[in-house]
Amino acid sequence: MFDFTGLSNAVIEGDNDQVQAKVKEAISANVDPLAIINQGLIGGMNVVGQRFKVNDMFVPEVLMSARSMNAGIELVKPLLAGGEMTNRGTVIIGTVKGDLHDIGKSLVGMMLECSGFKVIDLGVDISPEEFIAAIKENDGKILALSALLTTTMLSMKSTIEECVEQGMRNDIKVIIGGAPISQEFSDQIGADGYAGDAAAAVELVAKLLQ
Amino acid sequence: MFDFTGLSNAVIEGDNDQVQAKVKEAISANVDPLAIINQGLIGGMNVVGQRFKVNDMFVPEVLMSARSMNAGIELVKPLLAGGEMTNRGTVIIGTVKGDLHDIGKSLVGMMLECSGFKVIDLGVDISPEEFIAAIKENDGKILALSALLTTTMLSMKSTIEECVEQGMRNDIKVIIGGAPISQEFSDQIGADGYAGDAAAAVELVAKLLQ
Amino acid sequence: MASLQFNELAYTNLNEFIYGHAKKPVVCSNGMVIGGGTVYPEVNLTLPTMLINEETMPKVLSQYEEMIHGICSKAHELLSPGIIIEIELLPPCTFNPEWGVDVTKVVKGVMNEYYTKFGLKSLLRMTVVDIREGKTLTHMYKGEHWDNVIKTFRGCAEAGADFLAIESIGGKHLHDEAVMNCDLPRALFSLGVVGCRDMAALWDEIVKISAETNCIPSGDTACGFANTSMVMAHKNFIPKVFAAIDRVMCAVRTLVAVERGAIGPDKDCGYEGVYLKAITGTPISMEGRTAACAHSSSVGNIAACLADCWSNESVENVRLLGGMAPTVYIEQLIYDCRIMNVASARGSALEMRDILSESDRMYDPQAYVLDPGVVLRISQEIVKGKTHFERTKIAASATIKELRSAFQDGLVQLDAKELKYLDIFEKQLKTIPNDEAEFTQFMIKNSTLDKFDPAKYDFNFDAVAK
């Protein structure tokens, strides 16, 4: 069996060159492409996610790891049959209408990606209609809404109401977060959950998709 | 016409002896008993209420005035035909179930009495059923509920619900107050109003009974 | 049970009378020493709007858990040398002692977790609510109410409380009446006669339970008494001088806990604790500006002059932009304590104390009577009294005298109405006989049973007459 330790470590280090070298080595050794991705690349990324969660890695380091992982995946992709690559589910994420706060939402997206979810980040100031369109287009399973202002958090409610109106509320789980958000507010507007930070968001998504 | 200034001033001073002397004087002069009460005694008390509101009198002074007014009324009462004495409406007041805070509620009661309302003070730790019984018994027009704990304020809601169940919600106005209470909470539980202090409570009651 | 006598002050030197240092520090098993040089933050918290009953208890407990997690995590992050958490149990958690015990377990569990994981030192003060009032009370020292209070104390102590405390209310209804009427003799009867006797009975029991459970009997406050006056004065319902005199009178009552064996730290909302510290050397918790979340104050800074723990009084678990309110308040308290402790380390503690006093002293007689120098002077008079009755009376007259001369010296602002009431209270005091039995007889005759029922207190009139 191929030893993936070196490859995983290169991902953890965020060492692009090393990752590419190790992936090529594995390919030459005829290792199953899916194993390269799941055990080698994503395996390393899972460690990164864990270490970030316990404050053992900084965001720039996580981003470097993610970039190197993606570089590795690009090398393997041509060897895969169509549709063979899977993920743990698709998350549509964005900051709600009227609110331009970006970074907190991006961090949650980053952590979700590290944990093997597919993330569609719509950006900021997103209307209910835009969220709905993205869910439909990408077969989203989770809708993650962010708001940092007390005066925009009610846009979360409108977005959930739009889901109901479109008859798709049962097909999607809605999670919310941001400085003024609380579990109580989440209950009030009928969201499926609230997360206080990026790590909690990952756990919440995992739980909801079980 | 009889000059009530001396009598009113005696009430404002809270001078029991002087009030009784002036009332006796008026009675001897064959002054209309209702005028003695309304112009002389209650007239003085109205000034007291106004002065208390602008921090020009202390509670003990108001209580002394109230006592002297009542002493005066006792002297006049025998001269009145039954039912001739009127008031501006009856307020049932109490601290809700589970809550033993007394003074704030008593102050509101005191100020309402000063302003010519009839006040039935049920005390503290009062159940919805007890409130209902008191409304029926006294033909109460206003139900004033007090709570000082975040964990008892929901008893206000149960009390209002009990009024609805008893089919008497339309016959009574419910007002609420106490440290943790806000207008928002009042709206939430369907009360008719919230007052932040005793003076505001008097204004609220007057407005609701118009 | 034996009673300690405090006939002279613990402090003779004003320069030793300062925050963070108590003559009789409380040494705790985790190494924290209250009054040993460091001022510790003491955070107080309560539930948001919710009912407490059998059904909601799981939610209640998870609220407490969330709050303590937030607090401990912030305290660890800000490197607090230690914290104190106070839980004032809500009535249903004393009416049902097992609920109070469950709260204690959950809270202490989280505290232990942070000690084990991060070495965060913390102490838990469980304050049982004094439920001995209301329509169903049959007796102060037996029957359901008393039993539940005692059971709750024992249960909380066994469940891990470090300190036991209470805001006891014996004689409170008399005092409510006294406040509304600004009736100083009635306040004196409530505090110096009925209250002190009730404290002795209650605290003998708390001290006994503490000894049996290896817990610390910390102290009582006159919350239902002087704080009622304080709030009323703050709203201009009664003169501020009444509240100031009442505060000092309360000291004699609160002191009884220590006479019966309590060792501190005295509870936060008992501003009269400064007198307790002066007389007994017991460390005290105080609350001031950072308790604005619970009530506005005219003693925001001066309250810190002699504090050994610094508290926010009470805050609900509601969300602010910066986080849940209890977490926000522990942060503020930690920074407040840093200022005081760094000043001590730099040798500037006395100057800091005097700055804190000068900040507020001038503007309100209630602030003035918390000034360390004033506290020592009045305390010196109080200890001359031989009985609680005498001491409480002296407390009142000495405070009146002190306020009058402070006004004359331009040290405190008092308007004409306040000055008029100083005269009124002086006259009221003169009507009080020197004989406690005579006074008691008069007061009982002039009280209604709903305000004070001697039978419910086992109030032995002969004992007073002796």
Place this chain on the structure above:
Amino acid sequence: MASLQFNELAYTNLNEFIYGHAKKPVVCSNGMVIGGGTVYPEVNLTLPTMLINEETMPKVLSQYEEMIHGICSKAHELLSPGIIIEIELLPPCTFNPEWGVDVTKVVKGVMNEYYTKFGLKSLLRMTVVDIREGKTLTHMYKGEHWDNVIKTFRGCAEAGADFLAIESIGGKHLHDEAVMNCDLPRALFSLGVVGCRDMAALWDEIVKISAETNCIPSGDTACGFANTSMVMAHKNFIPKVFAAIDRVMCAVRTLVAVERGAIGPDKDCGYEGVYLKAITGTPISMEGRTAACAHSSSVGNIAACLADCWSNESVENVRLLGGMAPTVYIEQLIYDCRIMNVASARGSALEMRDILSESDRMYDPQAYVLDPGVVLRISQEIVKGKTHFERTKIAASATIKELRSAFQDGLVQLDAKELKYLDIFEKQLKTIPNDEAEFTQFMIKNSTLDKFDPAKYDFNFDAVAK
């Protein structure tokens, strides 16, 4: 418009560099002098959870009215010598300038009422939100977004604002990327090149409006920049040393407001204001422990060392046990200010300043760079730079050097990961060419248009090349 040059420090003596005193105090028409010896509380407030639209505007206005009533009433009660109220307009109130104007009128109306009735002195800072971002932005200096910003400034000034302020965001998207990647050169480009240019254009306009409306152009903060780093560092997402370096770099950008004519007081959330004060003598507002309602902080006390106004950053209008949160926070701020002002009156201001610094300095590099002595030393280096680009680069390198030697001297705690990043940032800095044009060319080539579109900024490459 002409630009002021600050080539030497306003302060040469550390003993003059202190809270409450600024070399160029701001004298206001109501007699309040900011930086004239008294630290004033500056309370900031915001709406609770609610929508802002045409329909809800009456409710919005009554919320503001209620908040200002509560604040003014408390300030009067606590005898505050004066207060400052800051309203940070919410986006809809800048997108619809007339709404922002209505808010100003309501707020100023209540403030005037308390001045007329009770003589309460107060000043209103209107902070327009910089809406120049988002999908519909076509240009930074023309079109709907720019026009609304300018209209709102003018409208607020005409409606009675005393101070105009903004937290401008030119170059912010570049900076967001820099923070996420801990990319110092990119942060430098965002702040020292793009940001400074944007500040000049924007502040020329604000200064012009101020002159025409008899209003005071107060200042800017790098809220969208260094405060993003601060929050990220606080969550352990990036190294604290990045946030510390970023903070000092931001000073050069924030300073541009003063170069173009702003006179202070600089805004609360710009902790870099201490550098502004050092270099220009402009009074500053600061926020610390009493802003825990808005965000946790590692500079709770040290932030007060040089404050001329003392702020709570932001609090929603929610109910706490002691009253509505804005009222609670003005009380806390007033007591905080009393401590500082009484210390000054007693001649202990320097000792108080040093206590505040020592309280926090050791525990976080972000606190360390706010120490008055450190501020003067680094400022001395910054003013040696001839251009904003050079100054920002110097700010970074001087901060790295200062932190390194502080660590060696045991004056600040830095763990191994933080130290590693000091090395990394030093290396990053070395890659930056001395030629601004070369650097700019490189950065533009390596940025995507969604992060920085030169065309939207009228970014004239030739001008840089000169």
